[in-house]
Amino acid sequence: MGTTVGTEAKLDERIAFLKKQAQQVRLHIVKMIHKAQSGHPGGSLSAADIMTALYFDILNVDPKNPRWPDRDRFVLSKGHACPVWYVCLALRGFFPIEELDTLRQFESRLQGHPVSTKTPGVDATTGSLGIGFAQSIGMALEGKWLKKSYKVYALLGDGEMQEGVVWEAAASANKYKLDNLVAIIDNNNLQNDGYTDRIMPIEPLDKKFEAFGWTTRRIDGHNMEQILTTLREAKAHRGTPFCIIAQTVKGKGVSFMENVRGWHGKPPSDQELAQAIQEIEGGLK
Amino acid sequence: MASVKEKVQLRKTDSPTRKSFSERMVEYGEIDHEFVVFESDIGYSTYSYLFGDKYPDRYFNMGIAELGTMAAAAGMAADGRTVVVSGYGVFLTMRAVEVVRSFICYPHLNVKILSSHGGLTAAIDGVTHQATEDIAYMSTLPEMKVLAPCDKFSARAAFDIAMQTPGPVFTRLMRDPLWDMYTEKDTFRLGGSHVLRRGGDITLVSYGDIVFQALEAADLLAKEGIEAEVIDMYSVKPFDAETLLESARRTKAVLVAENHQKRNGLGYEIGTFLLKHYPWKSAGVKSLKFDHLGLEDTFGESGNYYKVIDKYGISGRAIAEAARRLLSGARR
């Protein structure tokens, strides 16, 4: 049976634990992308706190039984950030932590973008932006149809919001009153070619989602208390689909990667890795 | 007829074809002030940003929205203007394919598709980023012309051909820098090809990154006394049937290798062509051997480029093996 990890602990203890866990997640992210010499550090680090809260508090999943029919679903619609997902899955026990070293390598289960048939715990194949979120609509519809109590969580990028299919999905969630669906937007204001508000503005996201019939919250995506309380609120919420707009910093936790376009899809060198580790571990204290 | 090279000088390149194509686009921007470029947020990957830096008013970055970008490009091209649309092959040829078909090819608009990450050259990113069906989609569309350059010089030439050919043109480009084999002096044309190596025993036909692998295969075969002819079929649609036939009549064996699904790739096209009217049945040629290498009804995977193309049977080693098998008459 699936259980969440120690939800019974007091809130501040829980937050302290999750903060520590998030730093572990960040360490693994930079190490595995360095090892692969390929991958997307910026968007993995910006999502690290949210993903940690999901996998170590919110999601009702069972590492022993990844396809347990009643599990909560998670869809990484911004599939390029899969290092953060693989780390959370490994730390949660879906596969051995050592396997993180095989990221993007020949015949590895950890493909360059998430593949549901290869990696235990990956509920949907993604990598083509916008499509993951649209798939989460189908998962939520199935849950409603079968009267299941699981929830579906989808994590999207802010640049990803530019895909038309995202808005098709948002409209259908309203029509079918998918209150078992939670969309989280990693709103780091950077995409491949530059700042999102210059490439193709997408704000005001809260007003847009409200107009589409969603309940929205805007939070600091690196404030663990806000992340946790809002995700718990979303989990309990009924009546409408729920959208969390998380204000984040791309590359969060590694000074030279923070808010720099060039760290979207570039691996760190040996020296850069050493500095990244030092900074992340420094943050652990 | 294609020119024949005496000996190809291979040089490791610093410029992937996606970059060379975009660099030529920037130069061309000075000659031709009328064309514009549409990007879908991967300008730093296709190098189209170079054009945007130089001509900001002729560069439209439409964000991560390939379908809408393609349709907007069609709108800008409606009265005859030339519009280049830049992006990754998977997204441009599949998410936007209906727009390309019905609203660009059908009205015969001057839209030139700059398509990066063709075939398994985006190996490390995995299947969602590997355009292994792009040639099939694009060459199936009426009016569409398809180019697949293999190096810096042919990529630059492909841009010129695309601009000088009326109507839609699709150019398949690659992610990684590989080898240069041409020079500034070489010329290219729509429907043309180049014979990169002469040989009388078997004709190896390829395009894009696999041209280099075919040359590797020819080297391996030469050590065993098999002389392979290597044709760079950089113009995939229309392809140079004349050069192919001339070669096939001499070698009596054709092996097509491509970084693409076998199904509906260039090999299917050539195979059908050779079967159709037996155009090679002249000058005493009674039978012709034919085989085709590519993805065998399968998806690719993440990993080191060479390991991946070797696994899927399109490396120099694999091509040489298939050539031996074909010549010895062994069935697969």
Ligand SMILES: Cc1ncc(C[n+]2csc(CCOP(=O)(O)OP(=O)(O)O)c2C)c(N)n1
């Ligand atoms: C449909 C599609 N188009 C283009 C890409 C290439 N691509 C990968 S990541 C990216 C930028 C994503 O920006 P954003 O959604 O803001 O993600 P984040 O900043 O969190 O990395 C692009 C354009 C893609 N993966 N899918």
Ligand SMILES: [Mg+2]
């Ligand atoms: Mg972003």
